[in-house]
Amino acid sequence: MPIATADFEYVRTLVREQAAIVLEANKAYLVESRLGPVARAHGLDSIATLVGQLRGARGSRLHDHVVEALTTNETSFFRDIHPFDTLRTAVLPELVKQRAAVRRLSIWCAACSSGQEPFSIAMVIREHFPQLASWNVDILGTDLSEGMLARAAAGVYSQLEVNRGVPAPLLVKYFARDGAGWRLSPEIRRMVRFRGGNLARPWPLAPPVDLLMLRNVLIYFAVPTKHEILERAHRALAPDGVLFLGGTETTLGVHDGFERVAAGRTTYYRRR
Numbered sequence: 001m002p003i004a005t006a007d008f009e010y011v012r013t014l015v016r017e018q019a020a021i022v023l024e025a026n027k028a029y030l031v032e033s034r035l036g037p038v039a040r041a042h043g044l045d046s047i048a049t050l051v052g053q054l055r056g057a058r059g060s061r062l063h064d065h066v067v068e069a070l071t072t073n074e075t076s077f078f079r080d081i082h083p084f085d086t087l088r089t090a091v092l093p094e095l096v097k098q099r100a101a102v103r104r105l106s107i108w109c110a111a112c113s114s115g116q117e118p119f120s121i122a123m124v125i126r127e128h129f130p131q132l133a134s135w136n137v138d139i140l141g142t143d144l145s146e147g148m149l150a151r152a153a154a155g156v157y158s159q160l161e162v163n164r165g166v167p168a169p170l171l172v173k174y175f176a177r178d179g180a181g182w183r184l185s186p187e188i189r190r191m192v193r194f195r196g197g198n199l200a201r202p203w204p205l206a207p208p209v210d211l212l213m214l215r216n217v218l219i220y221f222a223v224p225t226k227h228e229i230l231e232r233a234h235r236a237l238a239p240d241g242v243l244f245l246g247g248t249e250t251t252l253g254v255h256d257g258f259e260r261v262a263a264g265r266t267t268y269y270r271r272r
């Protein structure tokens with residue numbers, strides 16, 4: 001049955017308030033297709049009953065499950081490839097030079113979904129920067145979705161997921177068969193830690209970040225939220241830190257504290 005207009009509006013408001021995600025008015029079909037399984041998983045007979053329960057109790061686990069179900073978790077290993085080429089050939093070599101005295105590097109993949117992005121960076125470091133083995137390299141992956149974080153922490157991927165981006169030599173070297181899927185080696189899993197984190201809420205204070213990957217998530221937010229998040233990103237970055245956004249995202253017209261650097265076939269941003 002199609003979702004009632006009032007229920008759709010309730011869900012839109014909930015998702016905007018909890019995750020800052022903007023669901024357009026024409027996305028009722030999306031809400032129906034994503035919330036049907038949530039209702040069934042909670043033993044509820046319809047989306048109307050589900051929304052009725054949501055209205056009855058604020059801030060429950062059910063609210064979290066509904067918000068999570070409405071996030072888009074699309075990701076892949078070495079997604080868009082060019083940013084990873086630029087990391088390997090330009091950004092990381094420069095950062096390694098700049099941090100040689102302190103031998104510390106802080107990398108944050110915000111909105112990391114099921115972990116492919118931070119693990120791709122870990123593989124780049126393991127493959128191409130062996131000198132960092134004795135440094136303090138912190139690779140942090142955060143996301144709103146507990147379900148995605150649990151998947152990331154498990155480090156197990158389907159055949160389809162590894163086919164989408166893992167080069168054969170890295171598959172052989174860093175993955176082992178696990179049933180029908182592939183398990184990342186402990187040496188790569190150990191390099192990344194995962195934590196919950198809502199970009200739409202104030203961020204806890206942390207040491208300056210050298211490399212911030214904030215890719216393919218700003219697209220879901222309204223401009224004032226994008227600005228707020230970029231303002232926090234600006235404060236979180238080290239003065240010479242580097243910010244990567246997704247291929248369709250930009251700071252232009254949203255926050256003027258960044259300069260755009262064209263590098264190879266990609267772009268990244270630095271603080272002005």
Ligand SMILES: C[S@@+](CC[C@H](N)C(=O)[O-])C[C@H]1O[C@@H](n2cnc3c(N)ncnc32)[C@H](O)[C@@H]1O
Nearest residue numbers: 019071074075111113144145198199200215216
């Ligand atoms: C399309 S995926 C992008 C994954 C990865 N960064 C990439 O580029 O492949 C978007 C991710 O953003 C997360 N997300 C959405 N809203 C969020 C919020 N307010 N705070 C933190 N993460 C959020 C979703 O759970 C989802 O995993």
